[in-house]
Amino acid sequence: MFPERPARNWPLIIATAGFLAAMTWWSANGIGFSLIELLCNITGGGRLISESWPPDFSFLPRLADPFLETLNIAVIGTVIGGILSVPVAVLAARNLTLGRVVWFTDRNFMNVLRTLPDLFWAMLFATAVGFGPVAGALALSVFTIAVISKLWSESLESIDMGLPEAVRAVGGTWLQMLRFGAVPQAMQTYVSYALYAFELNVRASMVLGLVGAGGIGMILETQRANFEYERVALIVLVVLVAVLIIEEISEAIRSRLA
Amino acid sequence: MTEQRGRIRFSRAGVTYPNGTVGMKNLDLEIEPGEFIVIVGSSGAGKSTLLRAVNGLNPLTSGAVEIDGRAVPQREGRQLRELRKRIGMIFQDFRLVKRESVLTNVLIGRLAHVPGWRAMLKLWPQRDRDLAVKALERVGIPEKAWVRASSLSGGQQQRVGIARALAQEPAIILADEPVASLDPVTTHQIMRDLVRINRELGITTLVNLHFLDLARQYGRRIIGLRDGELVYDGSAKTVTDGDFREIYGRDFTEDDLLEEKE
Numbered sequence A: 001m002f003p004e005r006p007a008r009n010w011p012l013i014i015a016t017a018g019f020l021a022a023m024t025w026w027s028a029n030g031i032g033f034s035l036i037e038l039l040c041n042i043t044g045g046g047r048l049i050s051e052s053w054p055p056d057f058s059f060l061p062r063l064a065d066p067f068l069e070t071l072n073i074a075v076i077g078t079v080i081g082g083i084l085s086v087p088v089a090v091l092a093a094r095n096l097t098l099g100r101v102v103w104f105t106d107r108n109f110m111n112v113l114r115t116l117p118d119l120f121w122a123m124l125f126a127t128a129v130g131f132g133p134v135a136g137a138l139a140l141s142v143f144t145i146a147v148i149s150k151l152w153s154e155s156l157e158s159i160d161m162g163l164p165e166a167v168r169a170v171g172g173t174w175l176q177m178l179r180f181g182a183v184p185q186a187m188q189t190y191v192s193y194a195l196y197a198f199e200l201n202v203r204a205s206m207v208l209g210l211v212g213a214g215g216i217g218m219i220l221e222t223q224r225a226n227f228e229y230e231r232v233a234l235i236v237l238v239v240l241v242a243v244l245i246i247e248e249i250s251e252a253i254r255s256r257l258a
Numbered sequence B: 001m002t003e004q005r006g007r008i009r010f011s012r013a014g015v016t017y018p019n020g021t022v023g024m025k026n027l028d029l030e031i032e033p034g035e036f037i038v039i040v041g042s043s044g045a046g047k048s049t050l051l052r053a054v055n056g057l058n059p060l061t062s063g064a065v066e067i068d069g070r071a072v073p074q075r076e077g078r079q080l081r082e083l084r085k086r087i088g089m090i091f092q093d094f095r096l097v098k099r100e101s102v103l104t105n106v107l108i109g110r111l112a113h114v115p116g117w118r119a120m121l122k123l124w125p126q127r128d129r130d131l132a133v134k135a136l137e138r139v140g141i142p143e144k145a146w147v148r149a150s151s152l153s154g155g156q157q158q159r160v161g162i163a164r165a166l167a168q169e170p171a172i173i174l175a176d177e178p179v180a181s182l183d184p185v186t187t188h189q190i191m192r193d194l195v196r197i198n199r200e201l202g203i204t205t206l207v208n209l210h211f212l213d214l215a216r217q218y219g220r221r222i223i224g225l226r227d228g229e230l231v232y233d234g235s236a237k238t239v240t241d242g243d244f245r246e247i248y249g250r251d252f253t254e255d256d257l258l259e260e261k262e
Helices: A010-030 A035-051 A057-092 A100-115 A118-129 A133-157 A162-169 A174-209 A216-225 A229-257 B047-054 B078-084 B102-113 B116-120 B126-138 B154-167 B184-201 B212-218 B241-248
Strands: B008-016 B022-031 B036-040 B062-067 B087-091 B172-176 B204-208 B221-226 B229-235
Touching: A035 A229, A057 A100, A057 A133, A057 A174, A057 A216, A057 A229, A100 A133, A118 A133, A118 A174, A133 A174, A162 A174, A162 B087, A162 B102, A174 A216, A174 A229, A174 B102, A174 B116, A216 A229, B008 B047, B022 B047, B022 B229, B036 B047, B036 B184, B036 B212, B047 B062, B047 B172, B047 B204, B078 B102, B087 B154, B102 B126, B102 B154, B126 B154, B154 B184, B172 B184, B184 B204, B184 B212, B221 B241, B229 B241
Parallel strands: B036 B204, B036 B221, B087 B172, B172 B204
Antiparallel strands: B008 B022, B008 B062, B221 B229
């Protein structure tokens, strides 16, 4: 006989839905968010868009150098951050770490990196090495460590521990266990996350330009300050295309790795 | 190979897991160099616990295990690695690096024998490469050296597992349910390989099996475990159905046999 469907927990469902609705209402009130006002004023946004159209393509040649600088910043940030994130991620993975104290310290280190925004790191490094692309690259390195180590340590925690144990059983050391037992199982996800971090870094280097960290973001900021919206539109377009291209390439690399 | 011996001695050894399960109770057992031993028992009887105590993967909670007169260290460290160097292990699920070549997988058996930095960079010394090739020849698949481990059949993967153990130039081989994920034909090939290697090289071999007919056919000495205790220790030639009933604590059925009974 097919069993009767178990009774649903109606009080819990109603309470959850009520809680979410109350939270939304409270937050909307808090920031003065109102759909009606939004609809009345939507034309204001339209004005900005019409002013930025069409993009000023004659400005394109002057974007080449800053754009290459942005790519350079993103590459350096991804490489430095990508390398340093390996030990950070390994020590934060419960199944591979070297004892509770190391694990706990590393976890908190990661949390600090993640909590502080990239703009903060850019300011910090700018005061250390001066405003410019080097400060930007260093800020992105920290940002990359934060991104990759968080994601990858979780992948490392989900690997099959049979192989690492087999490496232990032949008399392998901790490092050899990582090299031959753990990392090969999570290599693909590492490459994925590194490519993802590179993508984020290209985008983030726009924001960093705002604080003088060089690259295309700096041009964006000067054009915006001069109300050259048609040029701003072009810059946004260029970055959009660049990010889409990078995503295509990394998708191709990832599918080949599988 | 002058140092090869492989005598194992358990004295009053016991393992109690953190959750209270008893994996081994007061075990006294002596295994001579070069013996071929099959360990039987129902699941949870402590077969794996026994094997894994030999190379320290499962620490004892009481008593001691000695190999060639040296106590097995009960914590990770240089001494334990030094001991594991000479103990090969073969697993039910093969445990190969799937994305790497067969040869690299076999060379993992040399990890404890080569300088650390060379292994990290996969700059294996020629002598170790030769040993790996020889190990592959001994299990009959040298032509697979450059093939990715993941593209091999189950039986071939287990042969790579055996070759990895052989590459260690071991005194002891521990095989934990080596045929449990293989079909009957491959099962017999792998069991014959293990017996042949034991005869040719005189490596002490301990094999966990749960099929009684396999134990009878390939074992020379059979050890029966039940609830972590040694309940049978004798020749495979003289073991009776009554002994198996005693080991399993029940009548055994067709499920306990690999081949169907006529």
